[in-house]
Amino acid sequence: MLQRFRSSNAQSGPVLKFRGEPSVDLPAEEERQDPQIEVPAKKEEPASDFVDFERSSDYVDLKVQLHQELLTMINLGALEKLTEAEVHKEIGEMITELLAQKETPLNITERTQLVRDIVDEILGLGPIEPLLKDPSVADIIINTHEQVYVERNGNLELTKVKFKDSAHLLRIIDKIVTGVGRRIDESQPTVDARLPDGSRVNAVIPPVAVDGPLVSIRKFSANPLTIERLIEFDALTEEISQILQGIVKCRLNVLIAGGTGTGKTTMLNALSSFIGDAERVVTIEDAAELALQQPHVARMETRPANMEGRGAIDQRELVRNSLRMRPDRIIVGECRAGEAFDMLQAMNTGHDGSMTTIHANTPRDAMSRLEQMIGMTGMDLPMRSMRAQIASAIDVVVQIKRFSDGKRRLISLTEVTGMEGDIITMQEVFGFQQTHVDEEGKTHGKFIASGIRPNFMDLFETRGIEVPESIFDNRSF
Numbered sequence: 001m002l003q004r005f006r007s008s009n010a011q012s013g014p015v016l017k018f019r020g021e022p023s024v025d026l027p028a029e030e031e032r033q034d035p036q037i038e039v040p041a042k043k044e045e046p047a048s049d050f051v052d053f054e055r056s057s058d059y060v061d062l063k064v065q066l067h068q069e070l071l072t073m074i075n076l077g078a079l080e081k082l083t084e085a086e087v088h089k090e091i092g093e094m095i096t097e098l099l100a101q102k103e104t105p106l107n108i109t110e111r112t113q114l115v116r117d118i119v120d121e122i123l124g125l126g127p128i129e130p131l132l133k134d135p136s137v138a139d140i141i142i143n144t145h146e147q148v149y150v151e152r153n154g155n156l157e158l159t160k161v162k163f164k165d166s167a168h169l170l171r172i173i174d175k176i177v178t179g180v181g182r183r184i185d186e187s188q189p190t191v192d193a194r195l196p197d198g199s200r201v202n203a204v205i206p207p208v209a210v211d212g213p214l215v216s217i218r219k220f221s222a223n224p225l226t227i228e229r230l231i232e233f234d235a236l237t238e239e240i241s242q243i244l245q246g247i248v249k250c251r252l253n254v255l256i257a258g259g260t261g262t263g264k265t266t267m268l269n270a271l272s273s274f275i276g277d278a279e280r281v282v283t284i285e286d287a288a289e290l291a292l293q294q295p296h297v298a299r300m301e302t303r304p305a306n307m308e309g310r311g312a313i314d315q316r317e318l319v320r321n322s323l324r325m326r327p328d329r330i331i332v333g334e335c336r337a338g339e340a341f342d343m344l345q346a347m348n349t350g351h352d353g354s355m356t357t358i359h360a361n362t363p364r365d366a367m368s369r370l371e372q373m374i375g376m377t378g379m380d381l382p383m384r385s386m387r388a389q390i391a392s393a394i395d396v397v398v399q400i401k402r403f404s405d406g407k408r409r410l411i412s413l414t415e416v417t418g419m420e421g422d423i424i425t426m427q428e429v430f431g432f433q434q435t436h437v438d439e440e441g442k443t444h445g446k447f448i449a450s451g452i453r454p455n456f457m458d459l460f461e462t463r464g465i466e467v468p469e470s471i472f473d474n475r476s477f
Contacts, residue, residue, distance in 0.1 A: 060164050063114060066098055067121050084123075091119055126172050127161045128217075132199070138219055139261075144212030145169040154406010166212045173203045173213060180287075182304055191304070194287040195220070201287075218261075224291050227270045235263070236410040237447050239471045240430050243413065246465040247396055248274035251329075251353030252456060257366040258400035263408040264357040265289060265333065267400055271355065275329060279353075282322045284315055285333030298325060315339040316377075319346065332356040340373035347393035363397040363414040367424050370394075384422050391416055391424045395456065403434070403443040415454045429454050429472065446476040 073094065082090065092115045099106060106114065120129035131137050131150055139151035145163035149156050163169040177184050177193045184191040189208040193201045198220035205213045225233075227241045236244075247254060248271055256271075258264045272292050275281060280296045288301045300322070305312035315332065316339040322330050323346060330346050332339060334357045347354050360366035367390060374386050399412035411432040417425045429452060434445040451474030460467055 059110075059114075060162075062104065063117055063121070064164050064168070066095060066114070067118050069098060070094060070118065070122070084119075087123065088115060088119055091115055091122070125175065126168070127163055128172070131159070131161065132195070132217075132219065140215075140217040140219065142169065142213070142215035142217075144209075144214070146212075151406075154402075169213045169215070170205065173205065173215060176201055177203065183307070187307070188304070192287045194289060198289045198291060200289055220289055220291075224269045225266050226273060230267075230270055233407070235408055237477055239449075239477065240410060240413060240447065242467055243429070243471070244271060244398070245274045246460050246463075246467055247456065248272075248353065249276075249465060250456065250459045250463050252395035252459070253347045253352060253393055254355045254396050254398060255366055255370075255394050256355065256357040256398045256400065257360040257363060258357075259359065259361060259402065262400045262402040264400060266408075267398060267410070268331070268333075268355060268357055271398075272331065275353070279328040280326060281329045281331060282325055282327040283331045283333070284318045284322060284339075286315065286336075288333075290331065290333060292331075298322075298327070316342055319343055322346075323349075323351075327351060328353070330354045334358065335370075335373060337373055338377040340370055341377045341379070341389075344370070344374075344389050344393040348389065360399075361401075363399050363412055363426055363428075366397055366399075367394075367416075367426075384419075387422065387424050388419055391419050397426070401432075404437070405442045407443060409445075415456060417455060427452050427454070433476075448476045449473060 070091065092111075095111070095115055095118065099111070116130075117127070120126055125132065128140055128142070128148065131140050131148075134150075136152050137150045141149040141151070141156070142163075143149070145166050145168060148159045148161040150159055151157075163172070173184060176195065177191050179196070180193050182191050182193050184203055184205060186205075186207065189205045191201075191203050193203070195201060195217070200218040200220070202216045203213065204215075227236075227244070230236055231238055231241060254271065256264045256267050269291055272281070272290070272294070275292075275294055277294055277296070279294065280298070281292060281294055282298045283290050283292065283300065285299075285301050288299055290299070300318050302315055302318065303311065303313040314337075315335075316337070319330065319332065319339050319342040328351075330343070330351050331354065332343050335343060336359075340356075340358075343354070343356055358366050358369055360369050367387075370390050371383070371386050374381065374389070394416045397412070397414045397416065398410060399414065400408060401411045402408045409432055410430075412428055413430040414426050414428045417427055419425065428450050431448050431450065432445055433448055434443055437443050449472055451472065453469070453472050457467070
């Protein structure tokens with residue numbers, strides 16, 4: 001009979017059981033009575049999420065050894081045809097046989113942990129796979145193979161997760177980057193990539209990383225935050241969300257500014273939900289992570305150079321190409337360099353309603369950053385001309401900040417009103433003022449309306465978007 005799971009070049013050994021035949025697993029009563037697999041009482045401890053690698057380094061060696069042996073036995077192509085439960089069952093039976101040969105004493109809890117870890121090695125990303133499945137984890141930070149941190153509720157925590165060695169971590173990194181058609185090696189020791197769920201990955205390896213490979217993973221939520229959920233999390237208010245909805249529907253150009261990890265992409269995703277289904281949207285990113293819900297979305301991402309140093313396609317080239325794709329709106333994941341100029345040109349030439357993000361701590365800093373990025377194009381434009389381009393293209397700046405307790409909030413909604421001499425004029429419509437930090441370290445504050453009626457309210461009226469004028473009264477809420 002043809003075996004379904006064993007590869008054709010498998011090494012000699014016991015024949016694996018087919019589905020439907022008696023399982024090789026022993027009942028729990030018999031397992032406790034078998035002197036070969038009985039575990040001393042001192043090892044019977046409550047199960048934890050991860051094996052304590054510092055206490056049981058032999059476990060890592062056993063796992064690596066079994067993993068290598070399994071790779072010579074199984075047909076990886078057949079794995080794609082099986083469900084996760086079936087893979088666990090098949091691999092569990094194979095591990096049981098291998099353990100029987102080695103006479104390795106493991107109890108049920110340890111064997112279950114071993115099967116799960118090896119399945120993660122074969123199908124997933126090894127030791128960090130449980131962290132990727134944990135919804136409470138927002139970021140995974142790997143500082144060499146010996147140290148893995150996670151961010152939960154805005155706080156960094158050291159985990160017990162470790163890799164066997166640097167070579168083990170490098171294999172996981174290579175698995176990530178090759179999955180999206182990128183590469184990382186000594187000639188190109190840094191890379192931006194993404195996981196299948198859209199999570200953003202940055203990896204750095206030696207010689208740039210002095211002590212060993214470094215990896216940062218910004219997890220992508222399976223359920224992207226909507227404006228309603230942002231309101232629940234006190235990131236903004238219902239009144240501000242009404243204005244943001246009108247801004248998007250009126251096709252105003254929006255610049256979302258903030259520091260690293262403030263939630264710029266989350267806000268961009270939330271605002272994009274207000275785009276009509278009849279519009280064609282083109283998205284441009286370094287690593288695709290936007291999750292737009294519209295039916296007519298064309299997604300593009302950059303491509304690095306090949307081993308010969310050729311074939312690189314950057315964001316600026318994609319922005320220029322997008323103009324030939326008949327877009328109604330262009331969304332650039334983040335402006336970092338010369339693509340800012342092309343984005344501004346697109347906003348000024350009929351692609352209203354476009355959006356992008358930028359690293360900046362205030363709306364005024366965002367304007368300065370755009371000037372610097374235009375300068376990166378190599379074009380010698382007068383300062384007034386650059387600022388006029390910016391003032392004409394950008395209508396609204398949404399400023400976001402991450403506070404000390406990890407909470408992210410919209411701290412400023414600012415309208416760009418034009419130019420006065422050589423200065424870009426702006427006016428804040430809404431802001432956030434922090435009042436205090438409580439004993440638990442949580443930040444508190446209030447949203448404030450400046451009392452200024454924005455110029456875009458005239459556009460709201462012509463488009464039939466009704467917003468109470470009282471929203472702009474000088475008050476806190």
